[in-house]
Structures are given as structure tokens and as C-alpha cells.
């Protein structure tokens with residue numbers, strides 16, 4: 517089946533990109549566990565290497581199992597193409613790589629996954645890139661942070677971990693006016709709860725490690741291209757608009773139009789950076805995506821129930837979940853994320869840092885792990901783990917202060933999850 521806009525989400529999450537295997541009729545997508553593909557003849561090989569014909573050469577670039585996953589995610593996100601990578605962090609580098617050069621910067625939200633803050637504030641400096649962090653609720657500050665070397669705005673849709681939801685449309689208006697792409701990390705929302713491209717995003721990145729796979733088995737990432745950015749409108753994006761010496765002067769945008777970013781991601785990004793997703797991992801993620809909408813509905817339902825219970829508990833200072841009427845982001849969540857505000861939220865424990873540490877060790881059903889988006893319920897005390905590399909100021913800006921724990925609510929029975937939280941809070945706050 518190719519993508520059929522007439523099918524609904526529940527159908528597309530099972531069928532998009534897949535068809536019975538032409539060699540065997542296998543109904544499930546086979547794991548093409550192969551490194552290389554036999555060329556028909558020397559002319560076929562030459563055409564593939566010149567990008568004159570699309571096909572399989574070597575699995576660092578393309579693989580049939582991975583290709584099904586790419587088409588599946590692109591379809592669910594409403595993009596024209598996608599490039600899968602070995603992790604979510606790889607996907608972020610793959611998204612920025614065609615846009616940036618030494619001296620260029622990205623304007624990024626202060627409310628990001630801790631690892632993304634570290635990647636953007638520290639590691640990308642080694643490439644001569646930099647990031648300017650701004651509060652994306654202050655639209656004037658976002659616009660003011662953009663200078664002539666800015667090549668993208670970067671944000672998360674439902675921001676991990678602080679109960680924040682981004683007004684993507686408002687940021688897209690700013691990026692459009694500046695002639696730069698808007699990159700949205702849609703990991704926490706998934707395409708079931710949010711389609712950033714429909715709200716004006718240029719590129720969508722995912723850690724497929726999380727909800728898309730959904731069972732905590734494999735790491736992976738993906739960059740989805742909306743196909744609607746004009747890379748040749750100015751001279752800011754020479755990797756996509758100017759002649760490419762490694763392909764005999766081919767211009768990606770002129771040659772591939774709306775697919776320029778996707779082709780560049782495979783032909784240059786995966787070829788030379790090698791952050792390739794393996795076909796086994798693609799298989800696990802394809803299995804997961806088949807039930808994405810069913811899981812997300814339950815994640816949201818459980819998160820709403822548990823957040824409401826915690827909010828009424830005396831041992832809890834506050835709960836930050838955009839799905840709670842008390843949240844300052846409740847109205848925005850209703851408008852921009854009508855199917856729910858996701859399965860992640862944080863809460864502050866009255867006993868502070870020590871009570872948080874005790875709480876995570878006393879829980880029995882919740883696992884204390886650095887992951888999210890699993891069917892299992894998970895908890896983490898960010899200040900002592902994922903966010904410990906950050907300054908106190910950065911921790912608080914990211915909604916991960918010392919008295920705060922983050923929950924990733926799974927799909928178990930909510931009454932069992934509440935009972936577990938209740939007994940552990942009793943011990944932590946005694």
C-alpha cells in the first residue's frame with residue numbers, strides 16, 4: 517500500500533509503507549538482514565551511485581525494512597519523506613547537519629529533554645555551531661534571538677519533562693518570517709497527538725526509542741521532512757541549494773524538489789555520518805507503531821487519572837500536567853493537542869530532594885529508569901540523573917528542579933499505579 521490520504525490514522529499505522537513481500541508474499545514486513553544488494557549490471561550500479569535511479573546499494577544508506585519504517589512515519593506525520601537514524605540524538609544532528617555551517621546557530625527552546633540541552637549547548641560547539649536558548653512563550657524574545665547566522669528554530673511539541681506544550685503555529689509564523697526552518701521534536705506527543713507539519717513545522721524529529729516503539733526494546737530516531745521549505749529562496753542553505761562536489765555538482769533542491777532534504781539525508785548524511793538504523797531495530801519499531809493510537813489513548817487516560825489524584829494529595833506540592841485544568845497550559849493543550857497532553861508529567865514532593873530519592877527507591881510497579889514512552893510505568897528523579905549535568909538554573913528552566921520527579925505513565929491499570937504511588941509516598945514523606 518502506498519500512502520492513501522483517505523485512510524484513517526489507525527489504518528495507516530498498520531499499513532502505510534508496507535505491502536506483501538514481492539519475493540515470497542510474506543504478509544509481515546521481512547527483516548532484510550543484508551548489508552548489500554546485487555546490481556543488475558554495471559549501468560544499473562552507475563545509475564544508483566549517480567543518484568539517477570533510486571534503489572538499494574548498501575545498508576548504511578538504505579535498507580528495505582528501514583524504508584518501510586521511513587514511509588510509515590512520514591505518512592503518519594504528513595511529510596513527504598523521512599530518514600531513520602540510530603537514535604533520537606542522531607536524528608537531531610541529521611536534521612541540523614544540512615542546514616548548518618561553522619559560525620551558524622540554532623534558536624532553541626529552554627524547555628527540552630536534558631540530553632538535547634547538553635547536545636545543543638555543549639557538543640555542537642565542536643562543529644563550530646551554537647545554540648541560543650529562549651523561552652518559547654516569549655515570542656518577541658524568540659524573534660529577537662534570530663540573527664543573520666540563525667539557520668533553524670528548535671523546540672519540542674509536548675516538552676519533556678515540564679508539563680509544557682508548545683504553540684507550534686506561533687513559532688512557525690516567526691520562522692517563516694525569518695526564512696528559516698522550524699524543527700519540532702515530536703517524541704513525547706507522537707503523530708497521534710500532534711502533527712507539527714500541519715501546524716507549520718518544516719522538519720519533525722523523533723526518538724523512536726520512546727512511544728513509537730513503545731516497549732523499551734531498541735533505540736532509534738527519525739527526521740521527517742514536510743517538503744514545503746524553499747531551500748533556494750536565499751543563500752543560507754548551500755548544502756541543499758548549491759552544487760554538491762561529491763555528486764558531480766548536483767544541486768539537491770533543483771534536482772529533487774520537495775524531497776531534497778530527504779535525499780540529502782540519505783546520500784550525504786547517512787553515507788558520511790553513518791548514523792544508520794539497523795533493520796532489526798526497524799522491525800521492533802514497526803511492530804510498536806501498529807498499536808500506537810491504542811497505547812496513546814491509554815497513556816493519556818491513565819495520566820489524566822493519576823495527575824488528578826496526585827494533585828489532591830497533601831504530600832504533593834504541585835503537579836505539572838497540561839491535561840489538568842489547573843495548568844497554565846490547559847487551554848493551549850485543548851486547542852493544539854485535542855486528543856490529550858500525553859503520558860508524561862512531573863510533580864513536586866514536599867520533602868524535597870531527599871524525599872524524591874526515597875520515593876523512587878520505594879516504588880514497586882514503577883521502574884526507576886532513564887527512559888520514557890514504555891508500556892511500563894517509569895519514574896525518574898531528573899535532578900540526580902538526566903539533568904545532573906545542568907546548572908540549577910537550567911534544571912529549573914527545564915522544569916526539573918531538585919524536588920521534582922517525572923513520571924512516564926504506562927498502560928497498566930491506573931488503580932494499581934495509584935496504589936503504588938500511595939505506599940511509596942507514605943514511606944518517603946514519613
Ligand SMILES: *Cc1c(COP(=O)(O)O)cnc(C)c1O
Nearest residue numbers: 603604605629676703723725736
Ligand atoms: C529520548 C529523547 C531524545 C533522545 O533520543 P535517543 O533515542 O535517546 O537518542 C530526544 N528528545 C526527546 C524528547 C526524548 O525523549
